[in-house]
Amino acid sequence: MQLERWHQIKDLFSAALERTAADRSAFLDQVCGADIELIAQVRSLLDAHESSLGFIERPAAERAGLAQAFEPFDWHGRRLGNYRIVSELGRGGMSHVYKAVRDDDQYYKEVAIKLLRPGLDTHSLLQRLRDERQILAELSHPNIAQLLDGGVTETGAPYLVMEYIEGExxxxxxxxxxxxxxxxxxxxxxxxxxxxxxxxxxxxxxxxxxxxxxxxxxxxxxxxxxxxxxxxxxxxxxxxxxxxxxxxxxxxxxxxxxxxxxxxxxxxxxxxxxxxxxxxxxxxxxxxxxxxxxxxxxxxxxxxxxxxxxxxxxxxxxxxxxxxxxxxxxxxxxxxxxxxxxxxxxxxxxxxxxxxxxxxxxxxxxxxxxxxDGTLYRTRKLVVRHKAATVATVLFAVAFVSGSVATAWQAHIASNERARAERHLTEIRKLTNTYLRDVYKAAMNLPGATEVRKLLVENSLKHISALEDESQDSLEFKRELAWAYQKFGDVQGDYLGANLGDTEGAVQSYRRALRLREQVAEQSPTREDLSELLSSYLALSELLAAQSKLEEAIPLVEAAHEIGKQLVATADATAAEHRLMAATELALGTHLSTIDLPRALAALQSAQVTLERLFAEKPEDPAARLDMALIHARIGFALGRAEQYESALQAYLKSSEYVEPLVRGYPADAGIMRGAAFAAVNVGEYYNFLNKPDQALEYIQLALGRVEHLHAVDPVNEQAALAVAYVLNHLGESYLLKGQAATALTHLNRALQLVNAAPPAKPTDIAEVRMLPGVTNFRLGKAHAMLNHPQDAATHLGTSVTHFQPLTDDTVIGKDAQRFTDQAKQLLDSLS
CATH class of the missing domain: 1.10.510.10 (Transferase(Phosphotransferase) domain 1)
Incomplete structure (x- = not known):
């Protein structure tokens, strides 16, 4: 049979498969006409296709007339070598595949056995099966179905014993x-x-x-x-x-x-x-x-x-x-x-x-x-590689964007021609959107990219804000501007990620994004626009709560929660929408932890149920795994507020267990590295609370190595330096608990140097930053007191009290500030 004939058969076979089983016969009669042999050949292929469940081999071709009519041989219950066949898995055009189990009392193992179909045991096809067996015998790879064994039946036909795979x-x-x-x-x-x-x-x-x-x-x-x-x-x-x-x-x-x-x-x-x-x-x-x-x-x-x-x-x-x-x-x-x-x-x-x-x-x-290799792409490549030329290149790109904005703006003012202004506006949107998205993506989680992110914000924010009044009634343009403001806020002060430490600037950017998204959602309450609005409520709420502004943060997260309930109320709600709903519950539970623990735990447990389900559905998804790490960390935080230290420790241990595999899988991701470091230091902190410093040191030293790495590759990042100081504090506390004050002093002095090198903490900074100078001085005072250095101890303890006293009325950290103040005063009294 010629190759052209085979192409004709395959064409018809493919076309027939696209039709329902009921329509295929009429279709073949119409296209094949009086060619009975052609009809028979295509139907033979269709029969083979329909009978195959396709475990090892999908439908294969057999020549018309190659196989004689036969009664299928019943292999059920029969043995082939050490294996007993238990069921049929599928039939291909050339072979049958059976499920079998090892049946020699050595061990239990499920396998798949591949046999030629009866009637196809011609020399060429027997040789093909032998060839396949030889090919598989030479391959041993975790992502290739493994050949386990092989042999011949009592009639001399070869068979393959394959790894049995349950999958899709x-x-x-x-x-x-x-x-x-x-x-x-x-x-x-x-x-x-x-x-x-x-x-x-x-x-x-x-x-x-x-x-x-x-x-x-x-x-x-x-x-x-x-x-x-x-x-x-x-x-x-x-x-x-x-x-x-x-x-x-x-x-x-x-x-x-x-x-x-x-x-x-x-x-x-x-x-x-x-x-x-x-x-x-x-x-x-x-x-x-x-x-x-x-x-x-x-x-x-x-x-x-x-x-x-x-x-x-x-x-x-x-x-x-x-x-x-x-x-x-x-x-x-x-x-x-x-x-x-x-x-x-x-x-x-x-x-x-x-x-x-x-x-x-x-x-x-x-x-x-x-x-x-275009100009914009070369810019992105330089950003990614963060070579010395990066800053100049980014400045050029920003200047290019800014110049285009200015030119378009002047053209709009001068001409007063609406059509022309709209054309300029469209070009600006394309350029700005492409530039921001490409460069932001390249620098988002790249270690050492703080300078790039800083330039991105400082040189672009003022030009983007100038466009806001030009958005007019364009929903798409408002969406783009809101996206830009949201990303600016992330770069400026998203306390969960790499940021510039400009918390108040981040709040302002988030507010601008929220205002635009409220306008969009009012005119276009689609699921996508409501989801974006929810995200803006949530980002602003989280940052305000970190600033201890719970009176504003809680209403915002409650507004997000109402949108979340609306999104998940329908049967077609997506996994992403359920995740957003869980994020609102997670944030609400965190905000309430210091003022209403029962309600906080109820919200966190509801979020946990959703996130566990999403993780079970996509265990390989890094975002789902990070969500599991975050929910357990927030539960630990809430339990810690209630001084349930053992329960808090168990929650933090789970958080660390979820995030650790991601560090191994994504070693170059700064965001994952940072998250894993804080998960580990949280475990160490609560081992310290339980007076188990040896266990604490294992986790805190792991965290220290990670934050030191992030600081080394990004030395201009003030937040990275403060993260090192934060971890050094907990390391010093572990050595204080062990009675090794001199070792503690070494680490705490280094922490103080990093704190003093950073700008003074502001009332708008996040809680950990506001607490860090006082905590560092308090622990230094303890170390000096243990070493019988009363003057140094008194200096550091007095400094800590001065720092903590304005914080004792804080709604989030006031309790901690008061506890440190009381302990510092007690130590001072003991020195006098």
Missing amino acids: PIDVYCEQRELSIDARINLVRSLCGAVHYVHQHLMVHGDLKGGNILVTNDGVVKLLDFGIAKLLNTASDASQSMINQVVALTPAYASPEQIRGESITTASDVYSLGVLVYKLLAGALPFEVPAELFGWEAAAALGDRPPRLPSVAAAEGKVASYRRTARQLRGDLDAIIIKALAKEPDDRYGSAEHLAEDLRRHQRGFPVDAHP
């Missing part, structure tokens, strides 16, 4: 769990590692597609089905090439050279990986197939047409979740995927490993090889 196809797994873009990329990177491993063993998989890649319940990728894998150093004859073409039957994932019937190479697998990434991130395939074409015919017709950008496909798709994330695909991810889908093999990535590395660079905010 990778595309189904991602959609059902609503995985984030980053989580999907992580799965693809694992898959690329497996494919690269295959290539290193001089093999090509040849049929990479969603159905051949399972993800287990534990989030582990498993590559399956090496039934058409090819040894690169083995010549293949024409008949073998024809079989490969027939078996693949996946035109949507096939490379152009496969469609042309040419030999497949590692570049063919890279192309298929590109299609898979496109599907996972955009929710669609790269090409819109004309309605009049189908299968291989359609693929061939589209061979010279460039694919749609993934971001465009996602934005124009029917699924809302992909439309919401379309913006995240613009730029690097578009470029990476398009490079993998290049028509010519030489224009693609040179290896699956190279593709994985570019994806990793994108995740870390580094420049990617696939991206065109």
Whole structure:
């Protein structure tokens, strides 16, 4: 049978699959006419497809008339070697797959056994199964289904014993769990590692597609089905090439050279990986197939047409979740995927490993090889690498934005032509939005980027604010400005992340974002706009509470909570909306911890229930894991306010357990490093409260190493320096509890140097910053008293009392300030 005939069969098979089972017969009668043999061949493929559950091999092709009519052999309960078959898993076009268990009393293990279908035991197909067995025997990789054993049946037919995998196809797994873009990329990177491993063993998989890649319940990728894998150093004859073409039957994932019937190479697998990434991130395939074409015919017709950008496909798709994330695909991810889908093999990535590395660079905010090297992109690359030239480059970029703003503003004033002003405004929005988003993303969690963030705020905020009056009735422009203000606030003083220590400036930026989002939500109360409004209420509330302004913070978080209840009240509420609702409960519980503990714990426990459910659904999602660390830390804080130290310690231990794996997985992420450091120091603090300094030291020294690293790579970051001083304080307390006052003094003197080098604490600073000078002097006073240095002890203790007294009326830290004041006065009395 000629290759053209096989293409015809495959075209019809693909087209028939797109129709319901009831419509297929009429469809085949219409398109095949009197070609009875053609109808029989396509129906044979359809029968094989319908009978397959596809564990190891998806539907394969068999030549019409190759197999004689047979009665399926009942293998249930029979033994093959050391294994007993218990059930059938699926039937492919060439093989049956059975579930079996080891049955030799050595140990229990579930496996999958692959056998040729009865009637297909021809020499060529028997050899193919032997080849597959040999290929798998040479592969040992955690992301490849493992060959465990093999043998021959009593009739001499070979069989394979494979690792039994409970999982779902990778595309189904991602959609059902609503995985984030980053989580999907992580799965693809694992898959690329497996494919690269295959290539290193001089093999090509040849049929990479969603159905051949399972993800287990534990989030582990498993590559399956090496039934058409090819040894690169083995010549293949024409008949073998024809079989490969027939078996693949996946035109949507096939490379152009496969469609042309040419030999497949590692570049063919890279192309298929590109299609898979496109599907996972955009929710669609790269090409819109004309309605009049189908299968291989359609693929061939589209061979010279460039694919749609993934971001465009996602934005124009029917699924809302992909439309919401379309913006995240613009730029690097578009470029990476398009490079993998290049028509010519030489224009693609040179290896699956190279593709994985570019994806990793994108995740870390580094420049990617696939991206065109434009001016703005070069700016971002310099920011990421934070070389000496970065500051000059960023200033140039800011000046460029600022100049464009000024030019557009003057043109508006001078011309009074509304249409022209609107055109300028549109250009400003595009430039400002692109600049802010790209540079902010590059510098967000990059260690050592404080100077870049400072320049970003100082040189851009005044120009952005000038645009606010020009927003007029444009909701989209107000949304963009609100986003910018929100990010400025994060950079200025988000106390949970890296910031410039400008807490009051952050409050003002958050207020501007909130005002704009209130205007938008009033005119457009969509779920997306309400979610953004909730986020603004929440950010401002958290920062005001950290400033001890609970009288304003609590109403704001209650307003956020009301929006959250509205968002989750419907059955179609998304995981992101449930997470926002939990965030409002988390913040409310924290705010109330010092004034209404029962209500605080009730809110925190409600948030915990939601976050635990979301984490169970996406255990591989770093954001979900961070949420679990945060909720346990907040519960620990509330219990600590009630002096339930043992219970607080257990909560903080759980917080640390959740965040530690992220440090190992994302060692270059400054935000994760900072969060893990404070999770560890919280554990140490409560071990100190329970007078267990040895256990405390283990955690506090771990935290110290982390904050010192962050300070070393970002020496101009005053907040990083104060974080080191904060951890040194707890380290000094542990040594004081151990009676090692001299060692404590060394660490506490260093803490005081860092505190004194920072600007004086302001009433608008967060609570920990306002408390730090007093606490440091108090502990220094204790150390000197223990060492019998009464004059030094009195100096430091007197300084601490002076510092604490204005804070004793504070709604959040007043109780702590009073406790330290009382202890300091008692020590002073003992010295006199």
